[in-house]
Amino acid sequence: MLLEETERLNQIVTRFLEFTRDAGKQQDDEPRFCRVENVVNKIQQLFSHQLAQQNIELRCSFNDPEISVKIQESHLRQILMNLLLNSIEAIGKNGWLQIEAQEESDGIIKIIVSDSGYGIPPEIAGRVFDPFFTTKDTGAGLGLAIVERIIASHQGTIQLAEDPSTNARFEIRLPKADKILK
């Protein structure tokens, strides 16, 4: 019963995403790859006012500033926006948010987003990617479900770090782009 319901909600989200993807198709001839640092810089600008207002320090760390991934920029932007929004909500005032990117192995780029917020208790860790799962009064519970779908559609993965520390820590793996983008 519960499984059926979850499956139904999954299908709703998948269809919604397919719809938005198709809607964007006509006018979008965006490259299928992007440089992680470029996207992070844009996100930083977008959130700069909110980060300053809530006194949140955004730390970025890239082993190689040219690290590029096989995903179009607007999709990576959407992924990072949803994660950052969650982090900002979890921190409230005063804290830090960190984005790291590194080549993990044979053509896999690992992007880690972590924060100093209230953290994710182990008892809900298995459900945070479920569509409509939320612990917030006004949450839709769609942010992470959308993130997971976008990443999966690019042959990537996202998981919560096993690390039982109190900080929320998301690990994304995406194929490395062959081209180096300036």
Ligand SMILES: Nc1ncnc2c1ncn2[C@@H]1O[C@H](COP(=O)(O)OP(=O)(O)OP(=O)(O)O)[C@@H](O)[C@H]1O
């Ligand atoms: N960085 C984080 N720190 C603590 N808890 C988090 C974090 N990210 C996600 N969560 C937990 O996972 C749940 C699901 O997140 P998700 O982004 O999918 O939905 P939401 O934020 O509740 O609503 P929406 O994104 O649709 O506005 C959240 O309600 C929260 O309990």
Ligand SMILES: [Mg+2]
């Ligand atoms: Mg959210």
